[in-house]
Structure formats: C-alpha cells, structure tokens
Amino acid sequence: MGKNSAIIAAIAVTAAAWYWWAVRPGGVWNGSSAPAAATALPSASTSPEKVAIKPDTGGSHPGLSYAEAVRLFANQRIQFDSNCVATPAYIVLKNGAEVMFDNRYDASRYIALDGARYLLRAYDFRILTLSSPDPPHTVAVDCGSGRNNARIVLN
Secondary structure, three states, rough: OOHHHHHHHHHHHHHHHHHHHHHHOOOOOOOOOOOOOOOOOOOOOOOOOOEEEOOOOOOOOOOOOOOHHHHHHOOOOEEOOOOEEEEEOEEEEOOOOEEEEEEEEOOOOOEEEOOOEEEEOOOEEEEEEEEOOOOEEEEEEEEEOOOOOOEEEOO
C-alpha cells in the first residue's frame, strides 16, 4: 500500500506543477506569453513624467462586446490591420480620453504608447486612458516592429 500511495502522490505533484507552468494565466499554453492583465513594460524611451498611461486593470474590456466598443469609441479608436497599418494614423483627443486600440489581425501583437508596451490579442481590443500632465503632448504609437505607426495628440 505504501508504494501505491507514493506513486499517486508523485502523479498529483507532477500534475500540479504542470498546471502552474502551462495552464495558469501567463503560462505557456494560455494563448500568450504575457500576463493576462495590461501591464506597462518600461523602456529606455519611456518618459513617465511626460505622459501617464493608465492600464486597464480589469482586463482589456470587462463586460464590453466588440460591437458596443465600436459604437462607444467610434471617434476614439485606432485599428491595426495585418501589417500594423493604423487607421486613423493621426488623431486629436482631449487629455484624459479613453481610446480603443483594435487589433484586426489573427495573431497577438504588442503596441507601444511612448514606449509603454501593451498586448493586443488576436481580433481583440483594449481600452486605455491617456493623459499628460502638461498638454498638448503627442503620443507616439508603435505596432509590432514598426515605429510611429500612429500619433495621438492630447490637448
């Protein structure tokens, strides 16, 4: 009986370790290699004193369908196609505005706003609030390996 108990315990420990490594949010098999919540990854070009970009802490769009988001953010949306071409490429918004970033591509990709990186999952979107302590400020929007794919002026 002792040998069987040891085998069962070893299987249970192996299954728990596999779940932690692969299936949990942020694991290798959950659809992305990044954490599920929006996180800003600092870079050398980020100037936090110039622009404060608040990530959406409740997920990319809690309780909001794509159709509702398109309707609500019709004039505050930047859409990225399969080649990271942004539409529109230039937009002027009020300081503190919420913006919809819309990935219309079948793979996840990162966008960067003044160097702060955010994950956009395939055919998904993210709502972010953009603000600057001293507007006007132009936010540089990068997509994938591209640079300055779009610009957002905050007034």
